[in-house]
Amino acid sequence: MEKMFNNISKMKGYALELQKNMTCRPAISPKVGGKGEYQKALYLEGELNKIKFDELFHVDAPDDTAEGNIRPNIIAKYYGQDKSKTLWLMAHMDVVAAGDLSLWKTNPFELTLDKDKDTIYGRGVEDNQQAVVAAILTAKTIAESGKRPPINLGIMLLSDEEEGNEYGLEYLLKERPDIFGKDDLFIIQDCGDPEGREIEIAEKSTLWFKFTVTGKQCHASIPNLGRNAAEAAANLAVRLTEGLRNKFNKQDPLFSPDVSTFELTKKEANVPIVNIIPGTDVFYMDCRIFPCYSKEEVMEEIEKIADTVENDFKVKVTFEKVMNISSKATPQDSPLVKAYAEAVRAVNKVEPKIIGVGGGTFAADIRNLGLPAVVGSKIYSNPHGPNERTRLSFVLDDVKLIVYVLTHLK
Ligand SMILES: [Zn+2]
Known part of the structure; x- marks a missing residue:
């Protein structure tokens, strides 16, 4: 040796x-x-x-x-x-x-x-x-x-x-x-x-989600004629981050960090010019969850939060898993x-x-x-x-x- x-x-x-x-x-x-x-x-x-x-x-x-x-x-x-x-x-x-x-x-x-x-x-x-x-x-x-x-x-x-x-x-x-x-x-x-x-x-189990928010595109000076997908998406991102962290909040000292994590990460480009209200906005989240939580539970919570944004902003929210490893x-x-x-x-x-x-x-x-x-x-x-x-x-x-x-x- x-x-x-x-x-x-x-x-x-x-x-x-x-x-x-x-x-x-x-x-x-x-x-x-x-x-x-x-x-x-x-x-x-x-x-x-x-x-x-x-x-x-x-x-x-x-x-x-x-x-x-x-x-x-x-x-x-x-x-x-x-x-x-x-x-x-x-x-x-x-x-x-x-x-x-x-x-x-x-x-x-x-x-x-x-x-x-x-x-x-x-x-x-x-x-x-x-x-x-x-x-x-x-x-x-x-x-x-x-x-x-x-x-x-x-x-x-x-x-x-x-x-x-x-x-x-x-x-x-x-x-x-x-x-x-x-x-x-x-x-x-x-x-x-x-x-x-x-x-x-x-x-932890890794779950990546892609969120697509669809509203209605229009000129930024007349927002009343459209539905701003970027604004709805920003609200959705905040509600998801806060909602998921609060709901799945168990701590386990074996892990570092000692909690499940829910992070807003990638954003796709929406419109190329400042004076257009985006009709579509796409972003992603990276979630790392403790084995004690199931991905179904997480998706159910996401569904609930997405509904609140659909109601408040009159947009459509869809999401899909783009990575799923347990x-x-x-x-x-x-x-x-x-x-x-x-x-x-x-x-x-x-x-x-x-x-x-x-x-x-x-x-x-x-x-x-x-x-x-x-x-x-x-x-x-x-x-x-x-x-x-x-x-x-x-x-x-x-x-x-x-x-x-x-x-x-x-
Ligand atoms: Zn590496």
């Missing part, structure tokens, strides 16, 4: 090289105007080829809108002494867009190394390139150790996580369910804290959680904290297969924002932690 940990400490330069080469290949979904993961995957496969895996293959999803006409998914395995089960490290290659460029202090798609020689800035360095780096460094460490681990080490580098997994994990589950063995275990480093203390074992939890006493907690104490030198979160990682799908998954890593937890950053030393600790788990799994 000590020898392996020593080797890991020497990998900072390689971690930086990997991060640099990923950051300049922005893998943004074609759904939001990007080219997809093709270039990034090509680069990563070249790096994976340098490691003596026993299996290395693709399960690419066809997608005409993406560069290369595919959304790549790369799978690699290094066999253990017991080949019947695998500890999988799952990471996603895609990143979200940079957002408002004026808020960035550096070019988001050109990695910047801080003068402390440890902090790095760039879109994706935390979400989820750190996990990609951790997976590659772990495999390199194990393969170069000259010893077979107790069980297989597997790596999945997947596409399309930020936009719903259709071409990534969901495609893999549909096309190659045989990859997921009945005794397999999963570490997903897509959530975490700077001390590496948190072990995420449960996620998730089981991984039991706290599962061997994976125990080994991970032990690793947190040994490597990060802190007392582990078992938590639930708002959701949105691969873990939901894995847990719904009845397989154990833990989510954790040493990160600042600043995904999707401007000036996304992490530390190279964080990923080295993550690698040590995974190696510890792999060699201590019973």
Whole structure:
């Protein structure tokens, strides 16, 4: 172990090289105007080829809108002494867009190394390139150790996580369910804290709604001739946010934040000019609800609130679910959680904290297969924002932690 940990400490330069080469290949979904993961995957496969895996293959999803006409998914395995089960490290290659460029202090798609020689800035360095780096460094460490681990080490580098997994994990589950063995275990480093203390074992259910408010378009100087869909939609958004938060207000300290969340998010453009009263207005809400509430209950409440707006503003309100994921939890006493907690104490030198979160990682799908998954890593937890950053030393600790788990799994 000590020898392996020593080797890991020497990998900072390689971690930086990997991060640099990923950051300049922005893998943004074609759904939001990007080219997809093709270039990034090509680069990563070249790096994976340098490691003596026993299996290395693709399960690419066809997608005409993406560069290369595919959304790549790369799978690699290094066999253990017991080949019947695998500890999988799952990471996603895609990143979200940079957002408002004026808020960035550096070019988001050109990695910047801080003068402390440890902090790095760039879109994706935390979400989820750190996990990609951790997976590659772990495999390199194990393969170069000259010893077979107790069980297989597997790596999945997947596409399309930020936009719903259709071409990534969901495609893999549909096309190659045989990859997921009945005794397999999963570490997903897509959530975490700077001390590496948190072990995420449960996620809230994710519900995304699209609301369409239809009124009547007219000139803004004669509003009496129309029905203002934007005004009705604004009122609907406020009533929904307040109404849902008040109705579904249970607290649970396992989760952070400790309540179900209901957030107004995306808005579609309505009219192109200021002097038109919009006849249609479309907005979205992101809801993360505790497993104790059903989506039917939430939809019933939405229906009631929508009725009040229809009555008050004489408009029509329709809504639909655009995302609906419910998730089981991984039991706290599962061997994976125990080994991970032990690793947190040994490597990060802190007392582990078992938590639930708002959701949105691969873990939901894995847990719904009845397989154990833990989510954790040493990160600042600043995904999707401007000036996304992490530390190279964080990923080295993550690698040590995974190696510890792999060699201590019973
Ligand atoms: Zn992510």
